[in-house]
Amino acid sequence: MKLKTFKKGVHPEEYKFLSEHKTLERLPIPEEVFIPVHQHIGAPCRPLVEKGQTVKTGEIIGQSTGFVSSPIHATISGTVKTIDNFPHPLGINGLMIHITGDGKDEWIKSFDETSNWENLLTDEIVDLVQKAGIVGLGGAAFPTHVKLSPSKEKKIDTFVLNGCECEPYLTADHRMMVEQSEEVALGTRILMKALNVSRGVIGVENNKPDAIAAMEKATSAFNNIEVIPLKVKYPQGAEKMLIKAVINRNVPTGGLPLDVGVVVNNVGTAIAVAEAVTKNKPLIERVVSITGDGIKEPKNVIARIGTPFQNLIDFCGGLTDNTVKIIMGGPMMGITQHTLNVPVIKATSGILCLTDLSVIKHKEYPCIQCGTCIGACPMNLLPTRLARFAQVENWQMAEDLGILNCVECGSCAFVCPSQIPLVQRIRIGKLRINEMKRKAKLATV
Amino acid sequence: MVDSSLIYADIIGAVLSMGGLGLIFSILITLANKKLHVEENPQIEIVADLLPGANCGSCGYAGCANFAENLTGGKTQLSACPVCGPDAAEKIARILGVEVESGERRVAIVMCQGGDGTVKKKADYEGIQSCIGATFVGGGERACSYGCMGYGDCVTVCPFDAIHMNDKGIPVVDRAKCTGCGNCVEACPRNVIELHPLSHHVFVLCRNKDNGKNSRAVCSAACIGCKICEKAVDGIGFNVTDNLAVVDHEKYTRELVLPTEKCPTKCIVIVGKADEK
Numbered sequence: 001m002k003l004k005t006f007k008k009g010v011h012p013e014e015y016k017f018l019s020e021h022k023t024l025e026r027l028p029i030p031e032e033v034f035i036p037v038h039q040h041i042g043a044p045c046r047p048l049v050e051k052g053q054t055v056k057t058g059e060i061i062g063q064s065t066g067f068v069s070s071p072i073h074a075t076i077s078g079t080v081k082t083i084d085n086f087p088h089p090l091g092i093n094g095l096m097i098h099i100t101g102d103g104k105d106e107w108i109k110s111f112d113e114t115s116n117w118e119n120l121l122t123d124e125i126v127d128l129v130q131k132a133g134i135v136g137l138g139g140a141a142f143p144t145h146v147k148l149s150p151s152k153e154k155k156i157d158t159f160v161l162n163g164c165e166c167e168p169y170l171t172a173d174h175r176m177m178v179e180q181s182e183e184v185a186l187g188t189r190i191l192m193k194a195l196n197v198s199r200g201v202i203g204v205e206n207n208k209p210d211a212i213a214a215m216e217k218a219t220s221a222f223n224n225i226e227v228i229p230l231k232v233k234y235p236q237g238a239e240k241m242l243i244k245a246v247i248n249r250n251v252p253t254g255g256l257p258l259d260v261g262v263v264v265n266n267v268g269t270a271i272a273v274a275e276a277v278t279k280n281k282p283l284i285e286r287v288v289s290i291t292g293d294g295i296k297e298p299k300n301v302i303a304r305i306g307t308p309f310q311n312l313i314d315f316c317g318g319l320t321d322n323t324v325k326i327i328m329g330g331p332m333m334g335i336t337q338h339t340l341n342v343p344v345i346k347a348t349s350g351i352l353c354l355t356d357l358s359v360i361k362h363k364e365y366p367c368i369q370c371g372t373c374i375g376a377c378p379m380n381l382l383p384t385r386l387a388r389f390a391q392v393e394n395w396q397m398a399e400d401l402g403i404l405n406c407v408e409c410g411s412c413a414f415v416c417p418s419q420i421p422l423v424q425r426i427r428i429g430k431l432r433i434n435e436m437k438r439k440a441k442l443a444t445v
Numbered sequence: 446m447v448d449s450s451l452i453y454a455d456i457i458g459a460v461l462s463m464g465g466l467g468l469i470f471s472i473l474i475t476l477a478n479k480k481l482h483v484e485e486n487p488q489i490e491i492v493a494d495l496l497p498g499a500n501c502g503s504c505g506y507a508g509c510a511n512f513a514e515n516l517t518g519g520k521t522q523l524s525a526c527p528v529c530g531p532d533a534a535e536k537i538a539r540i541l542g543v544e545v546e547s548g549e550r551r552v553a554i555v556m557c558q559g560g561d562g563t564v565k566k567k568a569d570y571e572g573i574q575s576c577i578g579a580t581f582v583g584g585g586e587r588a589c590s591y592g593c594m595g596y597g598d599c600v601t602v603c604p605f606d607a608i609h610m611n612d613k614g615i616p617v618v619d620r621a622k623c624t625g626c627g628n629c630v631e632a633c634p635r636n637v638i639e640l641h642p643l644s645h646h647v648f649v650l651c652r653n654k655d656n657g658k659n660s661r662a663v664c665s666a667a668c669i670g671c672k673i674c675e676k677a678v679d680g681i682g683f684n685v686t687d688n689l690a691v692v693d694h695e696k697y698t699r700e701l702v703l704p705t706e707k708c709p710t711k712c713i714v715i716v717g718k719a720d721e722k
Contacts, residue, residue, distance in 0.1 A: 421573055427581060
């Protein structure tokens, strides 16, 4: 049987063997955590605690300031040492709540082991998800409760669970599906109930046969949930590509999965939702793959949010001497870090440590008009032209050619034989165009 | 052998037919020009000639010609063009019959001294060599998250060749050439560049709002918020807010006692000469 997939895309070397058979390990409770107020897409949180205040694990320490926002919780018990700017993995510096632990990890008591989730109403589930501070754990960190609150006109009929993990190296989702398949299945059912849909699809790439088997076993009791093995290809984990692959629907240009009646969530998110709804547990920890040839013992660990990268690296035996690059996330879309003092945030799916053997310095050559990037772009754009127009600042042409539809997957730059930083230029173009649009909007108001 | 008279007949025929066609078309074009003539304000062309012609876009219009059109049409003010010198402005004002508003010339000031050797380096950056490109990856090589990144986006956008990188990777403004169009201000992702009237001379060339310990850790020319300058001038003209000294140019003038020598990190600097125009 021919495996399902989407058109175009690329297939980078996987390197999953480094950590795919390493069972999940729990990282010891860190002595101190740095919890950024901004870990998700949307408005940053407003800190609710003050310097010197004692907090317990699970206590809300930052309140969301808008609908597209998500609260943050203390991830260890202890004292708030300071609220100040510290290095943030997504940018330069960011406001963080620095908590020094008392070593007891005392949980706040208001979290009761709750009730039967099947009796809960849709709104109650969404409310629990929102209060638990759950965001998409695949890497983009979009607040989950927003996805679960589609407008009334949009008819949602399918829920898709994203188990692709198409980024090379990363194995966090893989291990969760193998070891916590029951929770994944439970989370899927809860999410399906919250969305009031009858059909659930779990898309898993074919390079994880054990995960497919585990998920099939866990969902065998439920006829309405189907596990679909997919051909290994990048960027299959991008929402639009996944929808095309599993149920063959095309999300319209500039549209959202909601427009074709689909909501997509990640495997890790499903587990977090299951824990939030059935145990009232907020999102205070996540699975992180620490991998790459620069780490002595690649591992998949469950780490508290706010734990400095250094703790995780130490837990994995440290870095090899020739490590030259640390990336948060996968090699395709991850963000290079300049220090190990940055904390694990809700979007940290992996910490990738690469040595000078794997990091190749690229020299850019002129475009030879070969069109390889066009053949790789899963959004059917013309990366070479977009990058060129962005470079010469011809915003009108760039926008006419659909630069804003780019999902920044990086397939174009990956395949370019002239090693042109295509996706980087396109990102700059997107940023500038959006900036100009915002200014124009402000000027008209 | 071919009869030569036949060849001459061919040539004459060709000349006559092509010449005739040319004549007919030229008559047609002349008629069309008369018939379809669009009345255009002759002032537009004259005004456009007087404008700087750099097409920098800081007036908000698509180039000088477009600005001239809107200016003559009364849709905008002459003051919208910051580049136009006083001579040209006066001429244009006379043509259009409006009053010229004389504003002081403004120039760009780079509010950072953290060049190579002064600011600490935090990592190697191998990405696109532009400041906006570096903002995607932790802000480039320099450790300070407020100051100049040094990839020269401001140099690229300057239409007047008035800003250049010095050997330490900090842009330097040529105050004689700068017209105050503000393109560099727009281009800088860290908002390190400001526009100031020529009469402003004393500046705190730092943007670092971290406390003294943290700012000193990343850069030896950073304002550490020590307030020595504030005390030196008895609080008139210098004010330290958010660990950063700010000059109040209204109150502080060049003639007063200078706190420049007292600044421990030498981030208070006198820019320009007193008599420049």
